[in-house]
Amino acid sequence: MTEAVSAAWQRVEAVPQRTLKELFASDPGRVTRxxxxxxxxxxxxxGGIRFDWSKTHLDEDLLAAFEALAEARGFAAQRAALLGGEKINVTEGRAAEHTAQRGVGSEAAVEEAAALHARMKLLVEAIHEGALGPVKHLIHIGIGGSALGPAMAVDALTRDLALVDVHVVSNIDGLALEQAFAACDPATTLIAVASKTFTTIETMTNAASALNWLRDNGVSDPSGRVVALTASPEKAVEWGVDETRVLPFPESVGGRYSLWSSIGFPVALAVGWDEFEAMLAGARMVDEHFRDTDGRDNLCLRAAFADQYYTSVRGCQTRAVFAYDERLALLPDYLQQLEMESNGKRVTADQRPVSGPTAPITWGGVGTDAQHAVFQLLHQGTNLVPIDFIASVAPGDALDPAHHRILLTNCFAQGAALMAGDAGEDPARHFPGDRPSATMLCDDLNAAALGALVAFHEHRTFANAVLLGINPFDQFGVELGKRMAKDMEAGGGDFDASTRALLEAAGLG
Structure with missing residues (x-):
């Protein structure tokens, strides 16, 4: 840690802690700022989204101190490196060019993304026009970001109508695949295999079983019903996918950042190309804001300031996300991977031990359901948990407006109650209050808003990584267990007594 970074952290930690009520009382313009x-x-x-961070403990002194930290960490240069296509992923020697998929990045990367999107658009439109025969179902097979992103977007955008019924399968547990089979007619089903390397064991095992299912149910050319989404097109062709149905994406696009690439094929197939482009456009709007706005006015960086304050100064080990909209039911799961796989690190980008906490545990739920499950702890428990609320002004249903009015008032009331607290009649009814929250309020939850929300969180995650001095684009932590699982599958490995006993109990020893 440099002297400038150390001094900036000391400045952050020296800011007096004031309650939210005190901050609002002393600053009439707080909500506006x-x-x-x-x-x-x-x-x-x-359309648009309102980002309200006024119910966090950020004040003028903290914002100034965090701006100094961002400057000491070289935030502007790191941002330029990211968007310029430099090898920002230092441990793997790669760029991280997911924003180029949305039109913001180096000229070469943007041009490549446009060409690959044009290729995907041709295939999507050909399928919709019947070039592969009647297609009513798609079973999308992937894992991690190759599955979470498409599943979240399809679920959010197809509540009214889906041009193609999409089922996302990631789990190697055969029950997941059988459930998809039960919902689909093999004669009208396509299989999408999403794997960056086209070697991921869970994905390729599920893909082989899906082909067997097609074959066993009378499909004469199962391989002809497969679309490959991969950064290794030659391996997909070797596996048996026709080159015309291979949709490549660049090696510089990581799995949890890949929704915008050909990994988004099931989204485009389900909602149509225009909606997929609208999702890209919403994300690009955030990209441009992130690129062109400095300091506290940069919403992604401001959110990271609050994240770092609660994790590093207040000792918060978790951050909760509650979507007050059924269409965003999978967003907490998606953000869990994005944030925890990106910033769950213990060394800095230059391979030194981190000097404090990095990513908190991200978790959450949906709407009023969560109020009757976990909000007891959030209001009266001993854990301080920063909360994000996400909602839409426009409803996603056509029922009595009372439904949406009650949903929104509950959302806003929770934030107000967490901050205000209540003295109560006795200790059991006492609410301490002074519990922070932020709110993202969309005009409507359409494709553009979804793209904007996801891109905001991508850049928020990157901003947190820069403030911490870590690399958010590698994920070596997932490798050890996978390597040991391969050893078990091969009958090798030197395991502890407990693990050996479990293998024997399961008939695998």
């Missing part, structure tokens, strides 16, 4: 809308489009396609 700590709330901001990002907007896109005009006329009928206009």
């Amino acid at each position: 700590l709330s901001q809308r990002l907007e896109w489009g005009e006329g009928e396609i206009a």
Whole structure:
């Protein structure tokens, strides 16, 4: 840690801790300064999201101190390196060019992304026009980001109508695949195999079983029903996928950042190309804000300031995300992987031990369901948990408006109650209050808003990594267990007594 970084952290830690009530009472303009809308489009396609961080403990002194930390960490240079296609993933010697998929990045990467999108668009439209015969179902097979991103986006955007019924399978547990089989007619089903290397054991095992299912149910050419989404197109061809149905994506696009590439094929197939492009456009709006805005006015960086304050200064070990919209039911799961796989590190980018906590545990739930499950701890428990609320002004249903009115008032009331607290009639009814939350309020939860929300969290994750001095783009922590599982499968390995006993009990010893 450099002297400048150390001094900046000392400045952050020296800021007096004031309650949220005190912060609001002393600053009438607080809501205006700590709330901001990002907007896109005009006329009928206009939309936006309000980001309100006023119920966090950020104040002028903390914002200034964190701006100094960002400068000491070289945030502007790191951001430029990311968006310029430099090898920001230092441990693997790679760039991280997911923003180029949305049109923001180096000229070469943006051009390559446009060409690959054009290829995907041709295939999507050909399928919709019947070039592969009637297609009513898609079984999308992947794992990690190759599955979580498509599953989350398809679930969010197809509540009203899906052009193709999509089932995402990631678990190697055969029950997951059998459930998809039961919902699909093999005669009208395509299989998408999503694997960066086209060697991932869970994905390739599931893919082989899916082909067997097609074959066993009378499909004469099962391989002709497969679309490959991969950064290793030659391996997909070797596996038996026709080159015309291989949709490549660049090696520089990591799995948990890959929704925007050909990994988004099931989204485009389910909702149509125009909606997929709208999702890209919403993300690009956030990219441009992130690129062009400095300091506290950069919403992604401001969110990271709050994240670092609660993790490093207040000792919060978790951060909760609650979506007050059924369409975002899978968003907490998606963000869990994005944040914990990216920033769950114990060394800095230059291979030195980190000097404090890195990523908190991300968790969450949906709407009023969570209020009757976990909010007891959030209001009255001994853990301090920063919370994000996400909601939409426009409802996703056509029922009595009372449904959505009650949903939104519950969302806003929870944030207000967490901050205000209540003295109560006795200790059991006492609410301490002063519990922080942030709110993201969308005009409507459409494809553009979804793209904007995901891109915001991608850049928030990157900003946190820069403030910590770590590399968010590698994930070596997932490798050890996988390597040991391969040893077990091969009948080798030197395991502890407990593990050997478990293998024997399961008939695997």
